[in-house]
Amino acid sequence: MSTDTTGATIDTDQLAKDERRERIKRAWSRLSQSTLSLVGFAMIGLLFIIAIFAPVIAPYPEDAAGAIDFSRASQAPSLEHPMGTDTEGRDILSRVIFGTRIALLMGFVVLSIAISIGVTLGLIAGYMGGKTNAVIMRITDIFLAIPPTLLALAVIAATRPSLWYAMIAIAASWWTWYARLIQGEVLSIKENEFIEASRSLGAGWFHITFREILPNAIGPITVKATLDMGFVILVGAGLAFLGLGAQEPTADWGLMIATGRAHVRTYWWIATFPGLAISFAVLGFNLVGDGLRDVLDVEVE
């Protein structure tokens, strides 16, 4: 990918690579000294293990798919059903376990779409400059003028409620931060002497984008995306709670809380445990995100 130059360039490439690797190594050693970050990593690791092995771990995997058995409806937590059963007799623990899959899927899909949109728009705005830049950044301002939850709600109004539309709706309101970051990065890097230098050596925009701009932005993006995983899971749960996300019989945490809402006076366990799961997941991503922010020393607010 390097330019049409001599062996010297390859050496500097190697130097830059070594330097980056060294920085990652140092960051990791600092990160491993922060107890809270390690706890966060452990929590996220646990979530992934639960998500992957859900069919093996869950005591009643068929309940996650929506098997109904009214003969054991609304049972309080017991040895047989550690988190109790819901009003349709489904084991809540099994559904909470399978809900991990939906939550992680939600976070990854939403952020993949949002980051792709944001990075693309940011690059276009930064490179083109002038009117294109102004138009894209004004659009970003518009999206920033209302809370993301509300924008996602409005986008959902234009579709049928489903898990996938909810993900698209959240992603559609989530790209702004990434667009701003990349646009700023392009603008500031344009001024740099080393870009001037690589340009004069014949480096094209492709090289500059992938070797100079994105490596610089990868730190802030990682931190922001980690913290956003938690927020996206929260917003997704909220939409499902309102009936505007995943639909029955999907084992979705937000949806499970919605069923429990009608029974707060009687069956406290139905809403309590899925909410604990959400808090656990969000807390894990927040702890890791905070740790990464301190270690990589980036501002993301």
Add this chain to the structure above:
Amino acid sequence: MSYSDYLIRRAIQAIPVLFGLSVLIFTITRVIPGDPVRLAMGPDVADEQVDAFREEMGLNEPLHIQYVEWLSGVFQGQWGLSLRTGNNVLFDIITRLPATFELVLVALGFAIVLGIPFGVIAGTNKDHWQDHASRITALFGVSMPRFWVGILLQVVFVGMLGLMPLQGRIDGNPPPHTTGMYLIDSALALQWATFVDAATHIAMPAFALGLATLAQIMRLIRSDMIEEARKDYIMAARASGIPQNLIHYKYMLRNAFTSSLTVIGLAFGFLLGNAFLVETVFAWPGMARYGVQAIINQDFNAIVGVVIVVGFAYVVANFVVDVLYGTLDPRVRLRQGGE
């Protein structure tokens, strides 16, 4: 350019943003697949009547004509009919806005009133148990879904202890209408029983809504206090024997508070956004719940109206933060003015 010129420029910049927001939301809601008008009128109404109603609402016009007509209506107070209530959307929103505003203000007030002293205590006892307790509270505070916190409160205080009302704004008669905010209206009318009634109803939703904001304010004040404590003027103040509390709350907090203002301004928007969930949990008869109903029923005029009002409130809140920022911190005033 003076500071006031800067503020005026900021205010003018907000206009295209709100304009763009209205275009965006208008377009989204008009491309709704399916047939919201048919949905609203029910299956028993004849096709001709549905068509006539659609014609009457101007839904057969091209999109840009519809938008221009809608926009000119907005400035005349005619925000379009709600398919669900049959009212002018502006009327629906105005009657529900005070309830939402009251909820958000109480949540914000509670977050500030508790968040600031807790933050000061944590910051001035760095690495002691107070600091650790505040860190753990904050971590959980921002990680728990607010609507779930609301449900937990219902489980404990309604289901188990039977201490609080489950939902709604009030059990008895509402106080005489002045502002539409029950706490203020009942206090003005000196109806203390009504005040207590309203206060017990707002306590749980406001706590659920404000908890995460409390956590954010607390952490921010803490870190700013720690930063301030390292500065020379604090050392000088300590050396001159000025009482500890005076130093903490008068000198350090004033400087620490400035940066928290941004968070409070942003929090206003987050609170409005989350009010959609919390109002649903507590059957709070506010604008946000109206918005949720509108979305579920594809009530397009109502959706546009609610989004515009929230966007407007958001923009205004950010502007107010800018003004306060300059008032509290002369350096900001000079920097912006000096451009």
